[in-house]
Amino acid sequence: MAAEDAPPAPRRPEPSRAADEPSRPAPPARTRVVLAEASRRQQHRAAGAHTELAQQTRVGEALVRGLVRAQLALALQLSAVVMVGLGGLPWLFAIAPAVGRMTVLGVNLPWLLLGVLSFPFLVAVGWTYVRLAERNEQDFTDLVQRPEH
């Protein structure tokens, strides 16, 4: 019922506004008339970082390079964690066979490490990456959208 009552209410002002509008001493829609040349020059000099990015200026390019470098460094650091944590295992088992013979709770250590623990480890690294990568992007967004003064 309430839902059926609702629509007419907002509808009413609409026609009246539509009727009013032509008669009102119309506040002219804001239009900015700027010479294309002037506008382009102005943006080059003082526009915000957002425009710098969109227009591929040198500043914008430097910003993007910084972001790409930060994200790549993050990805490489976390791959290094996996390379040592998982990639080191075959080598470790090979040079120190005693490690492979150790048992934990009756299960041989290599079975436990590879068959069970490697999966939560991978998820944990992935989770860390998503958090840190999103933080990098947030920092970048804040930098770009910082109000100019």
Next chain:
Amino acid sequence: MGNDLVVPAIVAVTLVTLAIGFYGLRLARTTSDFLVASRVVSPTWNAAAIGGEYLSAASFLGVAGLILKYGVDVLWYPVGFAAGYLALLLFVAAPLRRSGAFTLPDFCELRLGSRRLRTLATIFVIFIGWLYLVPQLQGAGLTLATLAGSPYPVGALVVAAVVTANVALGGMRAVTFVQAFQYWLKLTALAVPAIFLALQWQADGRPAVTPPDGPTFRTATTVVVEHRAVLTLPDGQNLEVRPGDELSFAEGDPVPEVSGVATGATDWLLPSAAGSDDRGLFATYSLILATFLGTMGLPHVLVRFYTNPDGAAARRTTLVVLALVGGFYLLPTIYGVLGRIYTPQLLVSGQTDAVVVLLPEAALGAGTTGRLLAALVAAGAFAAFLSTSSGLLTSVAGVISTDVLGRGSVRGFRLATVIAGVVPTVLALNVSGLDVSQVVGLAFAVAASSFCPLLVLGIWWRGLTDAGAAAGILVGGGAAVTSVLITVLGPPLTGWPATLTAQPAAWTVPLAFTVMFAVSLATRRRSPADVGRTMLRLHAPDALRL
């Protein structure tokens, strides 16, 4: 073999798959719906769909079979299959989604603006897709032959026909629902029997997995040999067996040593040691490299990323996939380990790929529980064949319809699906001696040596040029393809040549990266003029809407 519940279970899975496909078809109205699910698939659905598509016959059957046969060294297969998604997450997921590329050839054109490179990528997509499809169809043929006693071609043909029809009629939207459903089905089909198996193992008084005197037969068993091998009997006598030979063992008899199989406890239980065998270590690292880096280059994996709304969602979806896939891979190990106790005859017959489907009845007996669980596992196995084949077929067909036929229409896509489905079916019917997991591993190696460097360098390095990319793909990917052809079709090799061709990734991946890097440096002038704009598009946060 006499399980009368298996065929109904498989039929049910197939019918449900088709039903969901047609339900999706009713929802798909536009070409965009049809091809890329209109990009409105939620991350959870999408993640389950990606997981469902990814867990193939190799994961469902092959991993457990390998563990039964070789032990701890092959645990790197499931670890690598899961870790591939981490590499994808770290280096590819978000930028690739932002690039707007639907397929790998699209990415080549977007990033490097080269039609010729696009054609080269198309050839590799089709090669990898078909290389990956053949073992799926074979797995279907073997499973149905093992469980229902049907001739080998029946299973392969059934899966090929169902999948082709479903992809051609339902498109991607339908496939998304089907795949998500099949992830959960596959997980259930392995998890529920695994619980029963563990309980049965407890009830049997926890028999040792690696008894000091080697594995023994728990019941009187007759083994029909499927693969040629040399058996070493307990009295030290060597016996050469050929496919079709029948051997009988009494209860409590020790399992003979089988050539090429880790029958002894230490081989199976402990990682390969240093010094004695450098090749073992090389093969392990090669496998790690292929699976870690190959996942991102598989055509059916990348297509999925387009269905995420933006880069951040693609990242989150990938993380969920990593968790789903990792959870699944805890299970095959249980089957491989318990298979040592309950189905040692598979070591002798060589049919280790069948351990997952045979174990429930072997451990729990042929009572109602055992038969029900066996039917459930068979249903899961069929879900694996259907879903992976659907995904592969969708992506191969997508590439054929846009790049070979040159039409973007629904009818063109349907025609392409039929073409994409017929070729691997014919191959699967004519080649039956291939090992499921080995072929899948080779597909990973080819993907890791061709598309992985292309994606990683293309996304993170401004200096990549079309000439560099093409050279890297041709040299690295070409070396991997040659290794595949030698392994599959060539004469049997021994020693280092065998290792280098059977596990090529450790030398082909660095080769591809080096060539791609060096040739790009040498052809620096060819770097596309709009590389700055492309980098901005790939890496700028979605919130900025640039």
